[in-house]
Amino acid sequence: MADKTTIIVHSGDLDKIYSALIVANGSLAMGMEVSLYFTFWGLLRLKKGGLDKGPLSKMNFLGLGRMMIKSRMRKSNVASLDRLMSDFKELGGKIIACEMTMEIMGVKRSDLREDLIDDYGAVGTYIQEARDSSITLLI
Amino acid sequence: MAEIKVDVRGETCPVPLVEMRKAVKKAATGDTIEILGTNAASKKEIPMAAAALELKVLSIEGNDDNWTIKILK
Numbered sequence: 001m002a003d004k005t006t007i008i009v010h011s012g013d014l015d016k017i018y019s020a021l022i023v024a025n026g027s028l029a030m031g032m033e034v035s036l037y038f039t040f041w042g043l044l045r046l047k048k049g050g051l052d053k054g055p056l057s058k059m060n061f062l063g064l065g066r067m068m069i070k071s072r073m074r075k076s077n078v079a080s081l082d083r084l085m086s087d088f089k090e091l092g093g094k095i096i097a098c099e100m101t102m103e104i105m106g107v108k109r110s111d112l113r114e115d116l117i118d119d120y121g122a123v124g125t126y127i128q129e130a131r132d133s134s135i136t137l138l139i
Numbered sequence: 140m141a142e143i144k145v146d147v148r149g150e151t152c153p154v155p156l157v158e159m160r161k162a163v164k165k166a167a168t169g170d171t172i173e174i175l176g177t178n179a180a181s182k183k184e185i186p187m188a189a190a191a192l193e194l195k196v197l198s199i200e201g202n203d204d205n206w207t208i209k210i211l212k
Contacts, residue, residue, distance in 0.1 A: 022153050029156035030191045079154050087157045091164070 004033040006133040008126065012041030013057040014066060014081075020139045021084040027135065028091040035129040036088075037121075039098035042139075044105070046097060046112045052081045085116065094118045096125055141167070145174045147181070148205075155181035156188055159210070163192060166212045171197065174210070179203040185210075 005027040009020045020042075024034045038046050045051050059065040079087075089095075096119045097112060109120070119125065130136045145162045147155040155176045162172050174185060182203055186196050189210050197209040 025153045025157050029153065029160035030188045077149055077151055079150075084153075087161070091157070091160055 002033070002132040002134065003031065004035070004129075004133040005135040005137075006035045006037065006126070006130040007136070008138040009036050009038045009042035009045070010040050010138055011057065012044050012054040014052060014054040015057050015069070016139050017042070017045055017051070017054060017081060018078075018084075020137075021081060021088060023137065023139075024093055025084055025088055025091070028088065028093055032135075033092070033094075034088070035094045035096060035133075037096045037098065037126045037129065039101050043098055043101045043107065046095070046116065047107065048111065048113055051085060051113075089116060094129075096121050096129070098122065140169045140171065142171045142173060145172060147174060147176045147178070149177060151178050152180060156184055159185055159188065160192075163194065163210070163212055168212055170212050172210045172212065174208045176206055176208075177204050182206045182208070 005024065007020050007024060009017070020036060024036055027034045045054060055063065056066045056069060095117050097117050099120050099122055101107070143162050143166055145158050147158050155174065155178050159172070159174050166172055176182065182199070185208050186199065189196050195211040197211050200207045
């Protein structure tokens with residue numbers, strides 16, 4: 001088993017994108033390699049300006065709960081998703097975008113943050129990443 | 140042998156770990172990295188990360204909510 005973390009980022013919910021990027025950055029900080037495979041609702045977070053646009057997975061209350069959580073996060077000095085993403089890339093994290101999701105949702109490469117994406121692929125690409133990962137998660 | 144200072148006081152998970160890793164990446168062999176922090180979990184986890192990165196922890200000082208850790212690259 002290689003010292004590698006592979007995460008399927010399936011959800012586009014704000015709190016779950018946080019979970020994925022925190023685990024990813026923690027893995028990089030502790031010397032592991034990381035691949036994030038963005039698919040379904042997660043893929044939409046790779047759209048330009050979309051990273052922190054997701055709702056909360058619970059208690060969203062039409063955006064009110066989301067606002068409250070965001071304000072509490074600011075008070076606790078939690079890093080923004082933009083900062084977590086730029087740290088992720090700086091430490092050598094890899095991002096793969098799911099081509100099937102792009103087709104289903106009518107998303108073009110030019111709609112996405114192409115500067116962040118290392119590869120476009122399908123299930124085979126994910127399996128190649130995951131088969132030698134000691135940590136694999138679906139978030 | 141440079142001494143690199145990383146001030147993550149007031150920062151919470153995962154920033155102290157990430158900033159430590161960024162500093163280690165930029166440092167040369169023989170450099171010392173001094174990390175100042177106030178996050179209790181990071182005081183435990185930075186030495187764990189240093190061990191995983193095969194770096195030597197030179198010292199851990201202070202209490203859980205105000206600490207200084209020195210690492211040798």
